[in-house]
Amino acid sequence: KKNTRGPCRQLKTAKVTRVTNSRISIGYDERHRAAPTAELHSSLAHDIGHVVRTHCPMQWKSWRVMPDEIKAEVRGQLSANYNLEDLDEESLTYVNRLFAERYKQWKSDLHHHFQAYDDPQVALQEGCPKELEGREDSWEWLCAHFQAPEFANKAQVNKGNRKKKTLLHHSGSRPFSYRMDARRREGSKFPEIGVFGDVYVRPGNELAESLHTTMVERSQLVLQESASQLPPETPIESVAPPQDAGFQILTETLDQTLGRRPGTYCRGMGNARRREPRPRSSVQSSHQVTALTAHMVTLENK
Numbered sequence: 001k002k003n004t005r006g007p008c009r010q011l012k013t014a015k016v017t018r019v020t021n022s023r024i025s026i027g028y029d030e031r032h033r034a035a036p037t038a039e040l041h042s043s044l045a046h047d048i049g050h051v052v053r054t055h056c057p058m059q060w061k062s063w064r065v066m067p068d069e070i071k072a073e074v075r076g077q078l079s080a081n082y083n084l085e086d087l088d089e090e091s092l093t094y095v096n097r098l099f100a101e102r103y104k105q106w107k108s109d110l111h112h113h114f115q116a117y118d119d120p121q122v123a124l125q126e127g128c129p130k131e132l133e134g135r136e137d138s139w140e141w142l143c144a145h146f147q148a149p150e151f152a153n154k155a156q157v158n159k160g161n162r163k164k165k166t167l168l169h170h171s172g173s174r175p176f177s178y179r180m181d182a183r184r185r186e187g188s189k190f191p192e193i194g195v196f197g198d199v200y201v202r203p204g205n206e207l208a209e210s211l212h213t214t215m216v217e218r219s220q221l222v223l224q225e226s227a228s229q230l231p232p233e234t235p236i237e238s239v240a241p242p243q244d245a246g247f248q249i250l251t252e253t254l255d256q257t258l259g260r261r262p263g264t265y266c267r268g269m270g271n272a273r274r275r276e277p278r279p280r281s282s283v284q285s286s287h288q289v290t291a292l293t294a295h296m297v298t299l300e301n302k
Contacts, residue, residue, distance in 0.1 A: 026044065026084070028094050035094070044095075048099055056074045058135075062104065124143040170202060190245060191246055193250055195272075
C-alpha cells in the first residue's frame with residue numbers, strides 16, 4: 001500500500017492552544033497571498049480539510065454557492081483553536097479560499113469513491129463513506145449530482161484537460177512563495193530556478209528535466225557574464241546576478257518551449273509571481289537580463 005498521510009484531526013493545533021492558553025491568530029501576508037509563515041498556512045489548510053470532511057454539508061456544487069449562514073456555521077468549527085473574531089477582509093477571503101479548495105478536493109475524493117461502484121444505485125445504497133455516516137442526506141445529494149449530465153460532461157472535459165497538461169507540480173497546497181523564501185535563506189542566487197527543480201523535476205519526466213537543465217545552464221552563463229564586468233580576482237560566489245534574473249530565465253525558457261500563457265499568469269511560478277507592470281528600475285533590470293540571455297543563447301549556439 002502506498003504510504004500516505006492520515007487524516008488530520010486538528011490534534012496538533014489543539015495541543016498548541018493548550019500549551020499557549022490562547023487561540024491562534026490568522027494573519028495575512030500580501031506577498032504570499034496567504035498566512036505570514038508556511039507553518040501557519042499548512043496547519044490552517046490541514047485543519048480546514050478536517051472541518052470540511054467531518055462537519056461540512058456536501059449539498060452544493062461549490063463552496064462559493066453555499067449559503068453564507070452555512071459557511072459561517074462550518075467556519076465556526078475552527079474557532080476552538082483559531083481566533084476568527086474581527087478578521088479583516090483579506091484574511092476572511094484567504095480563509096474562504098482555503099475552504100473552497102478543500103471543499104473541491106473532498107468533493108473530488110467522494111466522486112472517485114462513487115466511481116468505484118459499477119452501479120450508481122449500489123453506490124447510493126451501500127457506498128456511503130464512513131465520514132458521511134449520520135449525514136446520509138449529503139451522500140444522496142452527491143450521488144444524484146454525480147449522475148447529472150452537466151457534472152458528468154464537465155468531469156469528462158476536466159479529465160481530458162489534465163491529460164494535456166505538460167507540467168505537473170509536486171508541491172501540494174503550499175504556495176511556491178514559501179519555497180522561494182527558503183531558497184533565498186539558503187543563499188540561492190536564482191531561487192525561482194531552484195524551486196522549479198524542487199516541485200517539477202521527477203525521475204522519468206524528461207521535459208521538466210530538460211527545461212531545468214536549460215535554466216541552470218543559462219543562469220551560469222548570466223553569472224559568468226556578470227563576473228566579466230568585475231575585477232578578475234572576484235570569486236564567482238561573490239557575483240550577484242541582475243535583479244529578477246532567475247524569474248526572467250525561467251519565464252523565457254518556458255515561453256520559448258511551451259508558448260506564453262495569456263494574461264498575467266506565469267507558468268512554473270504558481271501564484272508566487274504574476275506578470276504585471278513594474279517600476280522603472282525593474283524594467284531596466286528586465287532589459288539587462290534579456291540582453292544577457294540573448295547573449296548567452298548566442299554562446300549556446302556557437
